[in-house]
Amino acid sequence: MLKKLQLKKHALTAISYMLPLVVASGLLIAIGNLAGGQVIENYKESFTVASALTSLGVLGMGLLAPVISAGIAYSIADRPGIAPGLLMGLIANAIGAGFLGGMLGGYLVGYFIVFLKNHIKVPKWAEGLLPMMIIPLISSLVIGLLIFFVLGVPIVWATEGLTSFLTSMQGSTKFVFGAIMGGMAAFDFGGPVNKVASLFADGLLLEGIYEPEAVKILASMVPPFGVTISWVLSKVFKKRKYSPKEEENIKIAFPMGICMITEGVIPIAAVDIVRVVTSCTLGAAVGGGLSMMWDIGSPVPSGGMFIVPAMNHPLLFLLALSIGSLVTGIMLFLWKKEPTDDEDSYFDDEEEFDLSSIKIS
Amino acid sequence: MNIVGISACTSGIAHTYIAKEKLVKVGQELGHNVRIETQGTIGVEDELTAEEIKNADLVIIAADIKVSGKERFKDKRVVEIPTELAIKAPKQLYKKIEAELHTNK
Numbered sequence: 177m178l179k180k181l182q183l184k185k186h187a188l189t190a191i192s193y194m195l196p197l198v199v200a201s202g203l204l205i206a207i208g209n210l211a212g213g214q215v216i217e218n219y220k221e222s223f224t225v226a227s228a229l230t231s232l233g234v235l236g237m238g239l240l241a242p243v244i245s246a247g248i249a250y251s252i253a254d255r256p257g258i259a260p261g262l263l264m265g266l267i268a269n270a271i272g273a274g275f276l277g278g279m280l281g282g283y284l285v286g287y288f289i290v291f292l293k294n295h296i297k298v299p300k301w302a303e304g305l306l307p308m309m310i311i312p313l314i315s316s317l318v319i320g321l322l323i324f325f326v327l328g329v330p331i332v333w334a335t336e337g338l339t340s341f342l343t344s345m346q347g348s349t350k351f352v353f354g355a356i357m358g359g360m361a362a363f364d365f366g367g368p369v370n371k372v373a374s375l376f377a378d379g380l381l382l383e384g385i386y387e388p389e390a391v392k393i394l395a396s397m398v399p400p401f402g403v404t405i406s407w408v409l410s411k412v413f414k415k416r417k418y419s420p421k422e423e424e425n426i427k428i429a430f431p432m433g434i435c436m437i438t439e440g441v442i443p444i445a446a447v448d449i450v451r452v453v454t455s456c457t458l459g460a461a462v463g464g465g466l467s468m469m470w471d472i473g474s475p476v477p478s479g480g481m482f483i484v485p486a487m488n489h490p491l492l493f494l495l496a497l498s499i500g501s502l503v504t505g506i507m508l509f510l511w512k513k514e515p516t517d518d519e520d521s522y523f524d525d526e527e528e529f530d531l532s533s534i535k536i537s
Numbered sequence: 538m539n540i541v542g543i544s545a546c547t548s549g550i551a552h553t554y555i556a557k558e559k560l561v562k563v564g565q566e567l568g569h570n571v572r573i574e575t576q577g578t579i580g581v582e583d584e585l586t587a588e589e590i591k592n593a594d595l596v597i598i599a600a601d602i603k604v605s606g607k608e609r610f611k612d613k614r615v616v617e618i619p620t621e622l623a624i625k626a627p628k629q630l631y632k633k634i635e636a637e638l639h640t641n642k
Contacts (some may be wrong), residue, residue: 189602251603439551531633
């Protein structure tokens with residue numbers, strides 16, 4: 177049953193639509209802030225270019241819950257899901273239910289629309305009204321009221337509870353939280369696990385909590401930097417650890433890492449999955465833990481090295497990032513075996529997979 | 538076999554294209570003719586033609602997210618998998634598909 181609902185796929189679809197929004201808005205805020213911009217309160221008075229950029233970014237961030245909600249509803253119910261989904265996200269913003277509220281609204285309205293599509297029969301003359309008026313109106317009305325008056329309340333509590341828990345954390349709890357966040361964000365190099373951690377951090381950003389965002393940024397850069405460090409070490413100590421093809425990949429992965437794109441590490445991880453994933457996850461966990469413990473926060477969700485100056489403790493961030501990357505780099509250097517010269521291992525090495533659930537329809 | 542398909546991942550910048558590369562390369566090694574359309578964040582690339590879909594014996598959809606244009610495969614046999622599987626175990630996937638098709642004939 178749960179599998180059939182495909183909850184994860186719908187969330188990932190929504191995240192895929194949200195990512196460019198978060199990246200663009202985040203960078204706008206960063207550029208604006210660095211240039212001395214502030215959120216514009218009154219557009220009737222004159223304002224600077226920097227303030228315009230910051231404000232645009234903040235407005236964009238405000239679209240996060242609506243876009244998540246609309247993305248989920250679209251994934252479930254196709255086009256009819258988009259408009260009601262946007263509305264549900266706006267409710268979540270208005271009542272303070274944040275991204276959790278947006279997600280819930282998206283799921284509910286999406287499934288409700290599917291139900292309506294399957295069960296409402298209209299006479300021929302009204303067929304045009306069904307997608308244009310009947311479905312958007314009824315679904316927005318029913319689920320909207322449900323969220324306003326019933327479901328919104330516990331979600332707001334949950335959001336507030338989470339917020340106060342995170343702000344009240346001390347010392348070792350903080351380290352553990354940061355380590356888990358960091359480990360998750362690095363674990364699959366931009367895959368679904370990373371996106372869960374990422375969504376969580378972006379959601380908290382809306383609540384005014386900046387620390388998890390710094391952990392996410394750090395953890396996204398540890399794998400490419402760590403792998404690069406292990407490669408440099410292998411050159412310095414003249415121990416062969418990477419094939420020529422892998423070296424080429426590392427030279428691509430490093431600049432991508434500076435821009436906070438972890439995916440460059442995938443080709444390197446693919447040939448040696450256990451060692452690379454374990455080392456990267458551990459390094460990111462150490463770095464993430466330190467970052468949390470040192471109260472490093474980032475008001476910007478994305479942008480890699482370019483947005484470090486926008487953080488509250490840029491130097492401490494660089495220190496945590498270096499320590500995390502060193503852990504990954506040294507661990508990989510010590511653990512990795514000399515490569516076999518078989519260049520095709522990228523295609524030959526396969527893990528055993530359980531394929532029994534694959535059905536051809 | 539003539540195989541067509543779609544790949545799409547969450548970020549739409551990496552897994553999508555690795556999945557495509559793996560499916561095409563490994564498929565060719567096993568003697569199949571494989572064409573994959575990518576639906577990344579940049580949009581649809583290498584779009585499948587109506588002709589290619591018409592001639593296809595099988596459709597592979599390797600996606601973590603909702604893909605568009607599924608209605609094109611209405612009368613086709615379709616396999617849906619996560620991109621992870623196409624990336625990590627393409628050979629096993631093809632073997633499994635061949636076995637399934639054989640028993641279901």
